[in-house]
Amino acid sequence: QSVLTQPPSVSEAPRQKVTISCSGSNSNIGRNAVNWYQQFPGRAPKLLIYYDDLLPSGVSDRFSASKSGTSASLAISGLQSEDEADYYCAAWDDSLNGPVFGGGTKLTVL
Amino acid sequence: QITLKESGPTLVKPTQTLTLTCTFSGFSLTTTGVGVGWIRQPPGKALEWLALIYWDDDKRYSPSLKSRLTITRDTSRNQVVLTVTNMDPVDTATYYCARRNYGFDYWGQGALVTVSS
Numbered sequence: 001q002s003v004l005t006q007p008p009s010v011s012e013a014p015r016q017k018v019t020i021s022c023s024g025s026n027s028n029i030g031r032n033a034v035n036w037y038q039q040f041p042g043r044a045p046k047l048l049i050y051y052d053d054l055l056p057s058g059v060s061d062r063f064s065a066s067k068s069g070t071s072a073s074l075a076i077s078g079l080q081s082e083d084e085a086d087y088y089c090a091a092w093d094d095s096l097n098g099p100v101f102g103g104g105t106k107l108t109v110l
Numbered sequence: 111q112i113t114l115k116e117s118g119p120t121l122v123k124p125t126q127t128l129t130l131t132c133t134f135s136g137f138s139l140t141t142t143g144v145g146v147g148w149i150r151q152p153p154g155k156a157l158e159w160l161a162l163i164y165w166d167d168d169k170r171y172s173p174s175l176k177s178r179l180t181i182t183r184d185t186s187r188n189q190v191v192l193t194v195t196n197m198d199p200v201d202t203a204t205y206y207c208a209r210r211n212y213g214f215d216y217w218g219q220g221a222l223v224t225v226s227s
Contacts, residue, residue, distance in 0.1 A: 033213075
């Protein structure tokens with residue numbers, strides 16, 4: 001049971017926009033920055049978003065993120081087949097004194 | 111160029127102790143704010159944070175596994191070592207090390223560890 005809650009899967013057609021939610025609490029998302037990671041099968045995760053809504057160098061601007069209260073969301077616009085991957089949210093948890101991850105969301109591009 | 115690489119046994123027996131080494135390059139673990147963490151992922155399951163060590167030798171552990179984990183660093187060799195005692199088949203997973211800066215911004219390729227007799 002992950003501390004952060006994500007939908008197990010989402011799907012959308014190419015060229016459309018999809019949003020992945022991440023729900024936490026006041027001890028994590030409510031007080032600390034949210035990061036998002038992208039993971040392809042058999043590969044290591046890659047940092048996609050940091051400090052709630054910032055993109056590391058080299059990440060496509062089709063990815064965006066936001067946070068409100070104890071929830072965060074990742075949006076991917078102009079979906080492409082290459083976006084099919086697992087997406088994880090994460091945040092520092094003050095109660096656990098360490099980072100926590102969501103359960104991951106599998107994105108399928110129809 | 112920042113790289114990290116995990117090394118260690120691929121197979122351990124139940125009750126044994128697992129020792130994994132993360133060898134990194136392209137950054138220093140003495141730089142203020144930088145840390146190295148360990149994260150694992152059982153087959154088909156989610157990421158789980160295990161331990162973290164910072165530039166000032168501050169150490170953090172997952173509360174659920176704290177009694178079994180030890181993280182240490184060797185700054186001269188650019189290595190971080192994780193030991194996990196009393197391994198069990200449920201500990202079968204890919205173990206990743208990653209640099210902690212703003213989130214885990216660089217990851218190793220991962221090391222699959224199977225626990226089986």
